[in-house]
Structure formats: C-alpha cells, structure tokens
Amino acid sequence: LAHALVLSKLDYCNSVLYGISSKDLQRLQKIENSAVRFIFGKGKKAHVTQLLKKVHFLPVEYRIMFKVALLTYKCVNNLAPSYLKELIAIRKPTVKERTLRY
Numbered sequence: 875l876a877h878a879l880v881l882s883k884l885d886y887c888n889s890v891l892y893g894i895s896s897k898d899l900q901r902l903q904k905i906e907n908s909a910v911r912f913i914f915g916k917g918k919k920a921h922v923t924q925l926l927k928k929v930h931f932l933p934v935e936y937r938i939m940f941k942v943a944l945l946t947y948k949c950v951n952n953l954a955p956s957y958l959k960e961l962i963a964i965r966k967p968t969v970k971e972r973t974l975r976y
Contacts, residue, residue, distance in 0.1 A: 880906075880909040881909055888937060888938050889941045899935050907926075910925045910926055910931065914928075949962040
C-alpha cells in the first residue's frame, strides 16, 4: 500500500528532481522514511537505515542518481525510446584527450 501510493510517486519522473536543493531532498527523504516506518509498523522515532536495507530502498538522493544513470545507460545501448535517444550525443575523444598524464 505504501509502495503503491507513496514510493511510486517518488519514483515517477524523479530524474526531473536531479539537482534540487538539499532542503527539498530532506523533505522527500522524510516522506520515504515515513513510508518505510509505516510498512514495518514502527514509531516516529525508529531508525530507518536498517529498514531501508531490508526492503532494498535507496535513499532519495541515490534513487534520483540511479534513475538518471539508468536512463543514460538505456539511451547509450539503444534500449530507450527514440525521443530519449535523440537527446544523447556520444562523442569520441580526440587523441589529445585519450592520453594519460602522470
């Protein structure tokens, strides 16, 4: 129930949330924490780190980064819809950029 109503809303278009302020991230994290406490029937003061691990949830900041990385991977490997693939341009590094400096 909590996953269907709350966490699905956090995941919906969360790549748009990339780069939001830390204050807004904290607010979203509080929502996720409350949902996990509800799932396990814990009180407001219960620690959620272990609960998040039990249900295999990432913190909100990492959920957002994962979603962006997943979309990029799908675009690069032709697994994404064409309207997304068109937004990604893969460039080949020049010889100068490929050399390593020590």
